[in-house]
Amino acid sequence: xxxxxxxxxxxxxxFATEPTWQAFWEERxxxxxxxEQDGETFSMVLPPPNVTGRLHMGHAFAFALPDxxxxxxxxxxxxxxxxxxxxxxxxxxxxxxxxxxNQEGKTRFDLGREAFLARAWAWKEESQSTITGQLRRxxxxxxxxxxxxxxxxxxxxxxxxxxxxLYDAGLIYRAEYLVNWCPASQSAVSDIEVENKEVQSHLWxxxxxxxxxxxxxxxVATTRPETMLGDTAVAVHPEDDRYKPLIGKSIKLPIQxxxxxxxxxxxxxPEFGSGCVKITxxxxxxxxxxxxxxxxxxxxxxxxxxxINENGGPMQGLDRFDAxxxxxxxFEEHELLERIEDYxxxxxxxxxxxxxxxxxxxxxxxxxVSGMASHCLEESHQQNxxxxxxxxxxxxxxxxEKLRPWCVSRQLWWGHQIPAWYVAGNGDPxxxxxxxxxxxxxxxxxxxxxxxxxxxxxxDVLDTWFSSGLWPFSTLGWPEKTPDLERYYPNxxxxxxxxxxxxxxxxxxxxxxxxxxxxxxxxxxxxxxxxVRDENGAKMSKSKxxxxxxxxxxxxxxxxxxxxxxxxxxxxxxxxVRLAYDRKTGESSTVEASRNFANKIWNxxxxxxxxxxxxxxxxxxxxxxxxxxxxDRWILSRFHSTTQQVTEQIERFGxxxxxxxxxxFIWDEFCDWYIELVKPRLRSEDxxxxxxxxxxxxxxxxxxxxxxxxxxxxxxxxxxxxLTQCERQTSISVQRYPAAEERLIxxxxxxxxxxxxxxxxxxxxxxxxxxxxxxxxxxxxxxSQNETERSVLARAREYICDLGRVESLTVTExxxxxxxxxxxxxxxxxxxxxxxxxxxxxxxxxxxxxKDLGKIEGEITGIRKRLxxxxxxxxxxxxxxxxxxxxxxxxxxxxxxxxxxxxKLS
RNA sequence: GGACGCAUAGCUCAGUUGGUUAGAGUACCACGUUGACAUCGUGGGGGUCACUGGUUCGAGUCCAGUUGCGUCCACCA
Numbered sequence: 001x002x003x004x005x006x007x008x009x010x011x012x013x014x015f016a017t018e019p020t021w022q023a024f025w026e027e028r029x030x031x032x033x034x035x036e037q038d039g040e041t042f043s044m045v046l047p048p049p050n051v052t053g054r055l056h057m058g059h060a061f062a063f064a065l066p067d068x069x070x071x072x073x074x075x076x077x078x079x080x081x082x083x084x085x086x087x088x089x090x091x092x093x094x095x096x097x098x099x100x101x102n103q104e105g106k107t108r109f110d111l112g113r114e115a116f117l118a119r120a121w122a123w124k125e126e127s128q129s130t131i132t133g134q135l136r137r138x139x140x141x142x143x144x145x146x147x148x149x150x151x152x153x154x155x156x157x158x159x160x161x162x163x164x165x166l167y168d169a170g171l172i173y174r175a176e177y178l179v180n181w182c183p184a185s186q187s188a189v190s191d192i193e194v195e196n197k198e199v200q201s202h203l204w205x206x207x208x209x210x211x212x213x214x215x216x217x218x219x220v221a222t223t224r225p226e227t228m229l230g231d232t233a234v235a236v237h238p239e240d241d242r243y244k245p246l247i248g249k250s251i252k253l254p255i256q257x258x259x260x261x262x263x264x265x266x267x268x269x270p271e272f273g274s275g276c277v278k279i280t281x282x283x284x285x286x287x288x289x290x291x292x293x294x295x296x297x298x299x300x301x302x303x304x305x306x307x308i309n310e311n312g313g314p315m316q317g318l319d320r321f322d323a324x325x326x327x328x329x330x331f332e333e334h335e336l337l338e339r340i341e342d343y344x345x346x347x348x349x350x351x352x353x354x355x356x357x358x359x360x361x362x363x364x365x366x367x368x369v370s371g372m373a374s375h376c377l378e379e380s381h382q383q384n385x386x387x388x389x390x391x392x393x394x395x396x397x398x399x400x401e402k403l404r405p406w407c408v409s410r411q412l413w414w415g416h417q418i419p420a421w422y423v424a425g426n427g428d429p430x431x432x433x434x435x436x437x438x439x440x441x442x443x444x445x446x447x448x449x450x451x452x453x454x455x456x457x458x459x460d461v462l463d464t465w466f467s468s469g470l471w472p473f474s475t476l477g478w479p480e481k482t483p484d485l486e487r488y489y490p491n492x493x494x495x496x497x498x499x500x501x502x503x504x505x506x507x508x509x510x511x512x513x514x515x516x517x518x519x520x521x522x523x524x525x526x527x528x529x530x531x532v533r534d535e536n537g538a539k540m541s542k543s544k545x546x547x548x549x550x551x552x553x554x555x556x557x558x559x560x561x562x563x564x565x566x567x568x569x570x571x572x573x574x575x576x577v578r579l580a581y582d583r584k585t586g587e588s589s590t591v592e593a594s595r596n597f598a599n600k601i602w603n604x605x606x607x608x609x610x611x612x613x614x615x616x617x618x619x620x621x622x623x624x625x626x627x628x629x630x631x632d633r634w635i636l637s638r639f640h641s642t643t644q645q646v647t648e649q650i651e652r653f654g655x656x657x658x659x660x661x662x663x664x665f666i667w668d669e670f671c672d673w674y675i676e677l678v679k680p681r682l683r684s685e686d687x688x689x690x691x692x693x694x695x696x697x698x699x700x701x702x703x704x705x706x707x708x709x710x711x712x713x714x715x716x717x718x719x720x721x722x723l724t725q726c727e728r729q730t731s732i733s734v735q736r737y738p739a740a741e742e743r744l745i746x747x748x749x750x751x752x753x754x755x756x757x758x759x760x761x762x763x764x765x766x767x768x769x770x771x772x773x774x775x776x777x778x779x780x781x782x783x784s785q786n787e788t789e790r791s792v793l794a795r796a797r798e799y800i801c802d803l804g805r806v807e808s809l810t811v812t813e814x815x816x817x818x819x820x821x822x823x824x825x826x827x828x829x830x831x832x833x834x835x836x837x838x839x840x841x842x843x844x845x846x847x848x849x850x851k852d853l854g855k856i857e858g859e860i861t862g863i864r865k866r867l868x869x870x871x872x873x874x875x876x877x878x879x880x881x882x883x884x885x886x887x888x889x890x891x892x893x894x895x896x897x898x899x900x901x902x903x904k905l906s
Numbered sequence: 907g908g909a910c911g912c913a914u915a916g917c918u919c920a921g922u923u924g925g926u927u928a929g930a931g932u933a934c935c936a937c938g939u940u941g942a943c944a945u946c947g948u949g950g951g952g953g954u955c956a957c958u959g960g961u962u963c964g965a966g967u968c969c970a971g972u973u974g975c976g977u978c979c980a981c982c983a
Contacts, residue, residue, distance in 0.1 A: 010943070196981080203983080221983055235983095269982055277983050286983080346981070391910065395978075398909080402980095498978080530911090537912095537976065568931095569919075576911080576976080580918060580932085589932060590918070596945045607942030660920075664930080675942075761949090768949045774938055859927060866926085871963030880925050880964095887926050 012602035014558025018714040022136050030731050031141045033081035035487035042078040043488035045472050047496045050089035051127040052096055055134045057532045060550035064563040065529050066495035067140045068655050071710035075737035081488045083475045085148035086128050090415035090464040093120055094185055095352045113413050120414040139559050139713045148475045150467045158474035159416045159467045160436055162515055167434040171368045178288045179407050181360030183306030184353030187411040188364055192502050194357055196346040205338035206331055211250035211259050219338050220278040223345055226323040229312045230301040231260055233279040238264035240275050254336055256313050263294045282361040300361045363429050365409035372510035373400045385526045388573045388653050392528045399502045408463045415461030424454040469507030472522035491523040498528045527653055530576035537578055548581050553591050560712035561595035570656030598715050604671045605719045608697045611682050616725050617702040623695035627688055630795055632696045634753045635674040637746045639700050644740035662708050680802055703738045756796035758827045763804035766823040766834045769848055777807035781833040783815055789830050824901045829893040846905055853898040856891055863888045
């Protein structure tokens with residue numbers, strides 16, 4: 001909107017303006033970084049959303065916060081880069097596609113790898129464009145020219161390079177291990193992809209007969225009866241007198257008729273249950289350890305889909321849960337079922353697959369992270385990286401301390417295929433080479449296995465977090481030494497959620513310090529945002545179905561309103577926020593309040609522009625100091641105080657506090673007071689006064705828009721473009737951020753001004769209490785024996801008359817004559833009197849005075865008590881004691897005035 | 907089982923290093939549409955600061971414990 005005489009509609013319409021500016025910013029490349037440009041570097045990478053669908057409220061929140069920082073830094077002259085992108089989400093997409101296939105009655109194996117991957121890419125295209133559209137809709141100042149995808153060509157190259165380098169450093173190996181197996185996706189998953197759920201189930205107590213004395217048995221308990229098929233021992237505590245004599249003897253395992261030993265192990269808690277534990281080394285992590293300690297056989301009784309395999313004897317072919325029923329039935333029928341106990345315990349579920357995971361013995365690829373982790377731990381003790389809020393450091397370090405080898409292989413198709421080749425026809429699982437491509441693989445293989453070797457590529461793909469771990473540098477061109485990498489790496493800040501400190505932050509710090517040339521941390525600071533809770537304070541989740549769609553709220557209230565609402569609720573750096581929401585109507589009072597705020601800004605700007613006679617702030621110029629009125633100096637002082645606060649707050653990641661400072665400055669001070677105070681001058685005949693008023697309005701509004709821009713980028717751009725009439729030649733987002741000018745901040749004057757405003761409030765209050773119509777002019781008498789107060793009143797005379805609708809104002813040291821019937825109030829030691837003509841409700845006036853007096857007397861009692869306390873006088877700081885004395889004197893004066901008034905009422 | 911966060915007005919939340927009898931938004935009540943804005947203005951009512959104890963001249967604020975809510979981690983069959 002750039003008409004010659006700027007005008008604005010009476011209501012702000014975010015839906016027309018927001019997309020316009022989003023397109024403008026991108027087309028004009030305001031956020032495209034140039035590594036050759038000057039300026040201190042500020043770089044970030046966006047945590048890449050998964051291409052599994054669409055963005056949720058957590059994204060809107062987690063991205064709006066760093067956008068404030070990014071825009072703030074950019075306006076402060078930093079050379080800013082913020083890289084956008086998306087994540088291929090290996091198992092996530094895989095699960096989505098398998099569900100689709102399932103509905104078609106097919107499996108991925110029916111389709112084949114190639115066709116499956118074609119589907120995956122098609123899905124990715126669709127989801128990615130949805131997501132990037134939503135990121136644009138949030139108004140994030142991302143550099144879209146550098147958009148990346150974790151499986152694009154460059155990143156694939158980085159992933160291969162990283163894997164090969166880690167392998168060459170001896171940190172990648174293949175081993176048989178008990179992994180978390182997801183029977184739904186038929187793949188290994190990492191520890192953190194497992195979610196423990198409380199489940200009401202049973203504890204089945206089985207009788208295991210001794211081999212030598214079939215009538216004697218030990219009782220073992222289990223929550224997973226089907227695993228008994230793979231039992232290879234029963235363990236008891238070595239000091240348990242009940243069982244000591246049995247150690248070394250054998251059990252005849254029911255159903256399987258296998259002889260298994262009774263072993264002694266410290267792990268067994270003699271107090272729990274019978275004190276005997278069945279040991280299934282191939283299907284339980286603890287049993288796995290015991291199995292290794294006692295050299296027990298590892299019998300895998302399950303197939304990859306969770307059904308019982310050929311080692312399961314008569315149960316072969318049954319699904320694990322059907323087998324469970326059959327086995328319990330078998331024990332019951334053979335009178336070997338001791339009892340069934342109700343039992344609530346937690347069961348590990350596959351995050352993505354949604355089914356209980358199975359500890360499963362298989363050969364997998366592992367990354368030895370112990371060295372990287374301990375290095376990161378040392379760095380962390382030096383606050384590298386530095387977490388905000390710092391309590392997350394403990395969480396991060398706690399994770400690094402107990403890290404186990406990272407299982408990086410997944411038996412999936414969608415993802416980065418592991419760059420390893422097996423020697424064809426060789427049964428040895430360790431006969432393989434790792435290489436960057438097939439040529440290099442053959443080169444390496446020939447060296448190791450001879451000239452005629454034939455190779456087959458590993459079909460497993462890598463854990464998604466392997467590529468995510470490289471994100472801060474892979475997006476900048478690593479392993480090439482690109483100008484971007486040189487300039488923007490390490491990143492300045494990583495802004496993300498606490499839920500992926502383990503998944504992601506730790507992987508990035510480990511991979512970054514291991515792989516990049518100077519072993520630097522990938523980022524200096526980590527800002528951890530809280531989570532958006534639903535209207536009841538619960539975490540939003542798919543399974544609970546309590547999510548709130550950010551798009552719906554943006555459709556209803558606009559992007560700026562949603563952004564501002566979310567950020568305004570944040571306390572400190574990274575407290576959770578709760579979003580008010582009515583599920584029936586789709587309304588959110590929180591976001592609505594911010595929408596109203598946007599409209600307020602809009603209308604205030606509209607008022608200002610209607611009074612500038614088509615001139616821009618630059619054309620009007622700065623106001624001349626000698627022409628400034630008191631209220632002009634006051635609003636300028638408040639503007640610079642606010643600027644100072646906002647700057648300090650944002651530097652500490654206090655985006656919420658800063659938002660609230662801005663809110664109250666704009667609404668309460670600029671709109672409610674300053675605009676009202678300046679109106680008479682705009683209508684006056686005094687040209688100098690009029691011009692000064694315009695200049696101040698224009699200056700403060702223009703500065704305020706820049707100050708607010710990082711929070712509400714669209715509306716500030718819209719108004720600023722109109723205000724400055726810059727014809728889209730530039731953008732507010734690349735203007736200088738306001739700097740606080742301390743010489744314009746005057747705390748004393750602000751305090752005096754507050755007295756004047758209090759007088760106006762008191763007059764309004766008296767008017768309302770006395771039932772005088774708001775429009776009716778009144779007479780007012782302000783009496784004070786204090787000279788300073790009288791001088792404040794003198795300076796504020798016009799403001800008081802104007803906003804208090806006072807047609808006759810008397811400021812006096814002593815009352816000359818007593819008006820008969822008056823409404824009375826007190827500000828400081830100023831007596832505020834409004835004579836009332838005609839009939840008045842004496843009792844109502846008395847009640848009000850008595851109420852005021854009662855409150856003041858209560859306060860007086862409190863202060864007296866304090867001042868009478870010798871301990872207080874002796875120990876409290878002198879200025880506090882003096883302050884109390886001063887306040888007491890003022891209160892007593894007020895009480896005296898009110899008592900006097902009450903006496904005169906009758 | 908361990909860790910972290912939270913508890914202040916009907917609701918959502920502020921309350922800076924302890925210092926005058928606790929603030930805002932929203933909801934509610936009354937009044938008001940004179941040229942920025944009814945997505946508004948003015949005024950008003952509304953709180954035993956979860957509970958118990960402690961430190962202190964003084965506690966919403968610091969300490970300990972209790973209860974409730976939220977979140978994360980771990981997990982004994």
